[in-house]
Amino acid sequence: MERESQFIGQSAAFQDSVERASLAASLDRPVLVIGERGTGKELIAERLHRLSTRWDKPYVIMNCAAMPETLIESELFGHEAGAFTGATRTRAGRFEEADGGTLFLDELATLSMGAQERLLRAVEYGEVTRVGSSRPLRVDVRIVAATNEHLPALVDDNRFRADLLDRLSFEVITLPPLRAREGDIEVLATYFGQRMAAVLGWDEWPGFGPRALAAMEGHDWPGNVRELRNVIERAIYRWADPEKPVDALSFDPFASPWQPAVRKVAAKAESSTALSDTAPAPVAPPSGTVSDLRAAVDAYEKQILSDTMARCRFNQKIAAEALGLSYDQIRHALKKHGLN
DSSP states (O other), X not given: OOXXXXXXXXXXXXXXXXXXXXXXXXXXXXXXXXXOTTSOHHHHHHHHHHTSTTTTSOEEEEEGGGSOHHHHHHHHHOBOTTSSTTOOSOBOOHHHHTTTSEEEEESGGGSOHHHHHHHHHHHHHSEEOOBTOOOOEEOOOEXXXXXXXOHHHHHHTTSSOHHHHHHHTTXXXXXXXXXXXXXXXXXXXXXXXXXXXXXXXXXXXXXXXXXHHHHHHHOOOTTHHHHHHHHHHHHHHHOSOTTSOBOOXXXXXXXXXXXXXXXXXXXXXXXXXXXXXXXXXOOOOXXXXXXXXXXXXXXXXXXXXXXXXXXXXXXXXXHHHHHTOOHHHHHHHHHHTTOO
């Protein structure tokens, strides 16, 4: 069941993303790959490398979320012996390892602001400096980065550098979720089913029954293709009769009449605590005679926005959720009242 770099799908949304990746591959420019978990960001990144002029050079992958913040810079840029406790020898970073090839930075949005600043210099000038050294090293690396976050919103929240985003977003490929890929669910399910049947030694593939097909189409697939693969493979190996179409799916592997009881009291307390941090406290309406209704309503709205933003530590996303607004609505309201 080894991982294979295959693109399975016939929907226009999916084919368009693959075509854009193929087109961008030949250009020696940074590319951002955006998409929900399980949509195939790693496969697109590998395609960008394999179809580029760097195809025979190193392809280095780094998951930024898997590294402690204290080690990210050392992993990216390397370190000199004695640079910090435990650094007993000089070590090249991922940029040096990828010299001449491609560096794929997964979970880009998890990088600290300090690491982002050093990454910007590496991308902008093609230079990296090992931790504990003052001598920059020249590197020739193409950056492909992926995230499931909306990076412009992180810039607005001061959680991502605007200049780094500008530098990395020469091309942005946004992958469609599985629920938006019309006709692809059955195609993918059949592909994964046939592979699993072969692994189990079935003589032939019996296909899916109508109940299973209807369940697939009705599911929202929050885990996208990765979730679909797990569901299909689990259904195949649990199916007792290889000669009959597979007609039973289990979407939740944790579902069981004997599963541990949920600690509702603790969960309720945590929920209450979280709500108390973000929910807006009641704001007293203006008192006295109102001679200008519009001005009074605007003043009241501005006061609510101001108090909520302060309570939410000026995080627009959290404040929007606390007020029941969308991100665009709260940005519009803040702009209207000069609270940006």
